[in-house]
Amino acid sequence: MKAAVIVFPGSNCDRDCAVAVERSTGAKVEMVWHKDTALPDGLDLIVLPGGFSYGDYLRCGAMAALSPVMREVIAAANRGVATVGICNGFQILCEAGLLPGALLRNEGLKYVCKPIALDVTNAQTRFTAGYQGRREVTMTIGNGEGNFFADRETLARIEGEGQVVFRYVENPNGSVADIAGIINDAGNVLGMMPHPDRAFEADLGSADGAILFQSALASA
Amino acid sequence: MKATVHVFLKPGVLDVQGKAVESALHGLGWADAKDVRVGRVITFDLASTDKAAAEAEVKAMCEKLLANTVIESYRIEVG
Numbered sequence: 001m002k003a004a005v006i007v008f009p010g011s012n013c014d015r016d017c018a019v020a021v022e023r024s025t026g027a028k029v030e031m032v033w034h035k036d037t038a039l040p041d042g043l044d045l046i047v048l049p050g051g052f053s054y055g056d057y058l059r060c061g062a063m064a065a066l067s068p069v070m071r072e073v074i075a076a077a078n079r080g081v082a083t084v085g086i087c088n089g090f091q092i093l094c095e096a097g098l099l100p101g102a103l104l105r106n107e108g109l110k111y112v113c114k115p116i117a118l119d120v121t122n123a124q125t126r127f128t129a130g131y132q133g134r135r136e137v138t139m140t141i142g143n144g145e146g147n148f149f150a151d152r153e154t155l156a157r158i159e160g161e162g163q164v165v166f167r168y169v170e171n172p173n174g175s176v177a178d179i180a181g182i183i184n185d186a187g188n189v190l191g192m193m194p195h196p197d198r199a200f201e202a203d204l205g206s207a208d209g210a211i212l213f214q215s216a217l218a219s220a
Numbered sequence: 221m222k223a224t225v226h227v228f229l230k231p232g233v234l235d236v237q238g239k240a241v242e243s244a245l246h247g248l249g250w251a252d253a254k255d256v257r258v259g260r261v262i263t264f265d266l267a268s269t270d271k272a273a274a275e276a277e278v279k280a281m282c283e284k285l286l287a288n289t290v291i292e293s294y295r296i297e298v299g
Contacts, residue, residue, distance in 0.1 A: 059288055066285065095288065102290040104229075105236045149233060149291055174234065 001027035001217050003045040006073065006089075008034045008064045013050035013086065013197055020197040021047065024210035025217045034067040044220030045082045045213075046073055048089030050142070050195060060103060060145050061091030070096055082126060082216045083189045087143055090181070090191035099184055099191045100158060101150035103143075107174025111144040115205055117169040118180055118194055122162050125183050126219035127190045130211040137208035139194035141172060141180075146193040148175040148182075158182055166192055190216075221266045223278045224297040227287045228259035262286055266298070274298045 003021050007014045018029045030040045034053075039046070054063035064070065070092070077083045077098055085093035093099045106112060115138050120131040131137060150158065155176060158164060166181035173193075181192030196209025229235045235257050242256035268274040278296045287294040 058285070062285065062288065094290075100290075102288055104234065104291060107234065107236055109236050109240055147234075151290070174236075 001025060001044050001220060002040065002042055003027045003029045003047060003217070004032045004040055004043050005029060005047045005049055006032050006034065006069055007049070008051070008053035008067060008092075010053045010055055011049045011051035011088070013088075013195065016195075016197040017047045017049045017086065020200040020209060021045070021213050024200050024213040027213075027217055032069060034064065034069050036069050037072065039069070039072045039076055043076065043081055045084070045216050046076060048073070048083070048085035048092050049197070050087030050089060053088055053092065056145075059091075059095065061088060061093075061095040064088075064092045065095035065097075074098060077184075077189050080186065080188050082220060084127065084212075084216065085189075085191040086195055086197060087141075087146070087193055090193055091145065093189060093191040098189050099182060100154045101148055101182065103145050103193070104147040104149050104174075105145050106143070106147050106172075111142075112146070112172045113140070113142040114172075115140050115199075116172060116194060119167040119169055119178075120165070121167050122165045122183070124162070125165055125187055125190070127183070127212050127216050128165055129219065130215040136169065137211075138199065138206040139196055139209050140198040140205070141194045142198075143173070143193055146175065147173045148179045148193070150176060161185055165190060166194065221268055221271070221274050221298055223264050223266050223274065225262040225278060225282060225286050226259060226295040226297075227262065227282075227292050228257055228294075229291055230293050233291050271298055
């Protein structure tokens with residue numbers, strides 16, 4: 001099993017993601033710099049980490065979405081490689097057009113950083129199969145622009161197709177329909193604001209995030 | 221040719237920054253300030269001397285990078 005974590009200038013959860021994936025799954029993890037024009041061969045999982053890529057210039061994730069490596073990430077995602085974007089990674093996936101919608105500033109303008117309860121809305125995905133039988137999991141959020149928005153038509157489509165994967169039990173940021181994470185229609189690209197990479201061992205307060213990485217690689 | 225692009229959140233998309241600025245204006249005594257929206261202005265020079273061509277070029281830039289049309293609308297001035 002092999003995973004890659006993409007490192008953008010300003011990423012700050014890249015090492016967390018690497019350690020989380022390694023310890024949760026035993027997979028070999030390679031760090032890939034944003035200027036690289038090729039991904040390692042035989043990847044089973046690509047992780048876009050949290051942080052403030054390019055200083056959040058213009059819009060969160062906007063510059064990162066145009067990084068050289070993103071051409072390869074988009075091609076790999078379109079080939080079906082499991083790809084997860086966490087926090088800033090979610091923003092990048094939306095900006096890159098791999099996921100619908102966008103992330104706005106949090107309602108209330110607060111940066112919210114705390115463990116939070118999530119409803120596993122769809123446990124039938126390759127990322128969430130391990131949560132079957134569990135309705136609620138806990139992971140940490142840490143964002144100022146995690147307020148998911150989609151227009152009414154897009155929202156109806158993703159709700160109808162079961163693309164809403166996680167919802168906040170108590171909405172911390174104004175996200176439409178309490179959405180915390182969504183998946184693409186092909187089922188191989190997941191974006192989520194909560195951090196599974198900050199919840200992969202009991203010592204961190206929750207080990208629920210480990211299940212996500214294990215599910216993603218078990219399905220590879 | 222000089223290009224100016226104004227980018228704002230679309231009407232109906234909550235502009236929390238605008239709301240905060242509005243409440244600060246009210247706090248300063250300008251109670252009549254309503255529907256404050258905070259946007260961005262991006263300016264640059266273009267080599268093109270043809271106005272229509274420049275507009276088309278800037279429009280492509282907006283669609284590709286300068287605005288996120290899921291949440292934002294934009295207005296272009298060239299000249």
